[in-house]
């Protein structure tokens with residue numbers, strides 16, 4: 310279904326059912342979770358976490374990535390992370406990688422720069438992953454796990470994240486989501502420093 314058709318249906322049938330819930334949203338938000346996952350359309354973040362309006366703060370991009378703290382260039386995802394931790398006070402950050410990830414596949418094999426210039430530029434952010442893949446000859450599944458761990462490390466590179474983890478107020482979870490079965494494997498958890 311296209312987004313526009315879906316919206317028409319939502320507006321006709323769903324909005325009347327939940328109009329009170331929607332009206333209450335104007336008072337603010339305090340989601341417990343920042344969920345960082347891939348842009349892949351096969352991941353339905355609210356469905357797989359059974360979260361409702363106001364419960365899941367989300368960053369989505371190809372490869373569920375976040376830049377490390379030392380790269381300061383006005384990046385939207387860095388700003389979103391800062392807001393989630395400092396303004397909203399989320400209690401957990403989930404990095405959710407997934408099976409059959411196109412970005413990690415591209416990182417493993419490389420892309421034709423003449424055809425895919427922007428993707429090739431972006432793959433520069435995954436240089437550590439590419440080095441590990443080359444060094445250890447990782448299969449895709451293991452490369453996706455490694456990427457989740459690398460992104461957890463990047464999240465933890467921010468001083469405001471470290472402070473909250475040290476204070477016991479924030480946990481970082483790494484997940485591997487198998488989209489063909491709907492199952493999650495916990496790759497790693499950081500709950501203390």
Ligand SMILES: [Zn+2]
Pocket residue numbers: 347348349371372373407409410411412413
């Ligand atoms: Zn992906």
